[in-house]
Amino acid sequence: MDGTAKPGATPITLDRLRKVYPDGTVAVDELSLDVDGGDVTVLIGPSGCGKSTVLRMVNRLIEPSGGRVLVGGEDVTRADPVRLRRTIGYVIQNVGLFPHQTVRTNVGTVPRMLGWDRRRIAERTDELLELVGLPPGQYSGRYPHELSGGQRQRVGFARALAADPVVLLMDEPFSAVDPINRGRLQDEFLRLREAVRKTTILVTHDLHEAVKLGDRIAVLSDHAHLEQYATPAELLAKPANEFAERFVGEDRGIMRLSVTPIPRARLRPAAEAGDDAPRVPAGATLREAFGAMLAAGNGAVVVTDDGAPIGALTAADVQVLLAESNPAPPSLR
Numbered sequence: 632m633d634g635t636a637k638p639g640a641t642p643i644t645l646d647r648l649r650k651v652y653p654d655g656t657v658a659v660d661e662l663s664l665d666v667d668g669g670d671v672t673v674l675i676g677p678s679g680c681g682k683s684t685v686l687r688m689v690n691r692l693i694e695p696s697g698g699r700v701l702v703g704g705e706d707v708t709r710a711d712p713v714r715l716r717r718t719i720g721y722v723i724q725n726v727g728l729f730p731h732q733t734v735r736t737n738v739g740t741v742p743r744m745l746g747w748d749r750r751r752i753a754e755r756t757d758e759l760l761e762l763v764g765l766p767p768g769q770y771s772g773r774y775p776h777e778l779s780g781g782q783r784q785r786v787g788f789a790r791a792l793a794a795d796p797v798v799l800l801m802d803e804p805f806s807a808v809d810p811i812n813r814g815r816l817q818d819e820f821l822r823l824r825e826a827v828r829k830t831t832i833l834v835t836h837d838l839h840e841a842v843k844l845g846d847r848i849a850v851l852s853d854h855a856h857l858e859q860y861a862t863p864a865e866l867l868a869k870p871a872n873e874f875a876e877r878f879v880g881e882d883r884g885i886m887r888l889s890v891t892p893i894p895r896a897r898l899r900p901a902a903e904a905g906d907d908a909p910r911v912p913a914g915a916t917l918r919e920a921f922g923a924m925l926a927a928g929n930g931a932v933v934v935t936d937d938g939a940p941i942g943a944l945t946a947a948d949v950q951v952l953l954a955e956s957n958p959a960p961p962s963l964r
């Protein structure tokens with residue numbers, strides 16, 4: 632979440648990107664956006680504002696009417712579209728797995744097109760199924776209809792990663808899954824990101840998902856007009872304008888808890904928390920601290936570093952910390 636480019640990772644630049652459909656609909660009107668190598672940028676905005684159109688211009692499933700898309704500095708409109716799509720992983724809602732092919736065959740689709748030998752494909756497929764939490768011994772011979780929705784989504788993710796693409800595009804990847812499994816898949820996505828750091832553009836209409844998964848969030852209004860491009864913490868603390876403010880909505884205060892780390896400098900002496908207080912590690916967020924208080928029915932937590940207490944935080948402290956960095960407009964006070 633530091634917004635700096637990761638060595639070796641591929642940046643994406645959208646430069647005055649534009650799409651006018653043949654019927655005259657201006658879906659995207661000159662969108663410019665930089666995604667640092669290795670980062671996840673989330674596109675969020677109301678239905679029909681052009682999110683999917685933007686995403687599909689990056690891998691040229693849709694041809695731009697104007698502007699440029701640079702992937703690693705290379706203009707994709709000059710690249711061979713078939714080769715391009717092999718270097719860009721694409722994950723969509725409901726996955727689009729081939730129903731009459733096994734999990735193994737589905738995951739190996741792009742490596743087969745690239746002419747990898749059978750053994751390399753088999754090894755790669757096993758490795759990826761393991762990575763997405765579907766042990767190949769149990770799952771690789773199954774057909775899509777023999778899997779749950781969440782499992783199918785994981786297969787789709789494994790398939791997108793199979794040929795080690797330079798970037799990943801994800802269009803509402805978790806929205807067809809029930810809320811509990813969606814949370815699990817999001818957690819897994821975060822875990823996978825540590826293992827395979829790909830520059831990613833993810834489309835969602837779910838602000839919680841954007842805040843949880845994004846290094847940066849692009850808030851779009853109609854015609855993919857960029858209202859704000861900021862880290863989740865910045866967006867929640869300082870919506871740039873009325874549109875962004877309305878979009879992040881009233882529970883932004885609660886969401887901000889999850890992006891605000893416990894400030895060490897503001898801890899009270901550990902003894903103030905009392906003997907029964909739950910413990911949270913120093914790297915935790917205010918939300919985790921507050922959650923621990925609620926779960927334990929205690930008004931304070933002891934904050935630890937390597938297991939040793941370094942201070943305490945009370946529920947009132949959490950409230951003060953949020954209010955300090957969140958000058959709410961008069962209407963919301």
Ligand SMILES: Nc1ncnc2c1ncn2[C@@H]1O[C@H](COP(=O)(O)OP(=O)(O)OP(=O)(O)O)[C@@H](O)[C@H]1O
Pocket residue numbers: 652653654656657658676677678679680681682683684685836
């Ligand atoms: N093939 C097409 N021809 C004409 N207009 C289109 C076409 N595809 C999409 N549009 C229009 O372009 C605009 C942007 O559509 P797009 O699917 O990119 O929006 P979106 O933000 O992804 O929407 P949602 O969140 O509902 O999926 C909409 O007004 C849509 O009706």
